[in-house]
Amino acid sequence: VIVSLHAVDRQSVDQWFVTEVLPLEQALMRFLRRNWRDHAEIADLRQEIYVRVYEAAHRERPHPLKPFLFQTGRNLMIDRLRQSNVVKIETMDDIGWLDVLDADPGPEQRVAARQELRRMQAALDELPPRCREVIVLRRVHGFSQREVAAKMGIKEETVENQVVKGMRMLAAATSDRRGSLIAGARRFLRSKD
């Protein structure tokens, strides 16, 4: 374990978080999804893990990062299970050992640009129609939010709200393909009723 002892300013930790931690999000989400039953809580777990890792990085940058990230996830899940008081010990022992041991840096670090584009395109297609139209005009065609509003004949505020929505859905879908497929299927089934 290599430790950097000097104090680090926040900007460089921010930078580290963006370039080193965020690219592992897909792997982390898969890990959580496999080990945590209530999938509605996964985004919450992810956020908590990020906070723990980010704060640890102010003291020292964890290296290698991926095992540390998963280990943090594992500890958090165990904490939560303890709090919930209803869990058998075996469950806790099962959590994610394989993943932690098997945590080589992995190719996820650099998802090929093309693959990412494909993933994004798929995510785009899962957006609700109006939201999709806004995101396509803004992101694919590069019109400003104001121009999008004018083109579509809607209020700028509405465009902004659709950007908020689309951004969140794209982030969720690109980091958690499986989760978004399930959500998409649910939406589809609901729409059939």
Add this chain to the structure above:
Amino acid sequence: VTPNEKTEQTAAQWVAREDRGLRPGEDAVLSAWLEEATGNRLAYLRLRTSWENSARLAALQNSPRFCDSTLARRGWGRLALAAVLAVAVLGGGALYYLARQDQQVVYATRLGERPTLRLSDGTRIQLNTDTAVRASITPATRTVTLEKGEAYFEVVHDASRPFTVLAGNRRITDLGTKFSVRRDGDKVTVVVKEGRVRVDTLTSAPIPVAPVYAEGGHVVLAKADEMLVAPKSEKDLSDDLSWRNGMLVFNQKTLADAADEFNRYNNKRIVVSGAARDIRIGGSFRADNIEVFAQLVRNALGLKVTETNGQIDISQ
């Protein structure tokens, strides 16, 4: 709404505001919010990064699929720009999409669509419903891979630059012709309308399978290692290609097979059960009008036809 979702929503709102340009005073509010909690900061960094990455979507700009509606209303003029092959769309308002993959171009149709593409060499390809092809045209070769579905080719022959279609483990080489290729899993059907094609089996086996040649008025049925060439009457041939006009023509087809055909074109499914599956029918139908088909089946054959949840059930 969990606290985390609230944080994420607020973070997304800030990234969206930055995206439209912050108004005076807003940056101070943003800074304060970012200082408030590490969670705020990280949710913001995450969404901002993801939003910045989504700028890559601009790569799809020339794809008709992402053509903005204002452009679409003006017509399809801009689409020609899209294709590295200078593809022109002949089929009216047909919806299809195209995206670059490596040096290739991918075309795909949704259910019920059947657009015609024209390649820069003059070759025309009409795609049937739920079809995907990959085209790679270089100065030396012309290759189209049928990933799934069915397509009709009118090839402009060029001896120095053979035109080949790959479908599963078959390679169809045009020898100056009009033909269609249909792929259902590992089964490949080639209907030759005019001219001549050569069909090779691509195999890693030590003993190569001999190619077959088929002329106009013939059909090649290929499955596993077997290939059958059979003559077809003028009428059968035009029935096989009737999809090009949006029609399905059946001649002594079982109701079960007819239903499968309709199901290729529509979201609404037809399910035939019991003895009704083996009843043979004939006739021509619009591929996208299964209601009419269902009515005819009810009235002419006296079968029980019920519709529930977007599914038509036919039984005796």
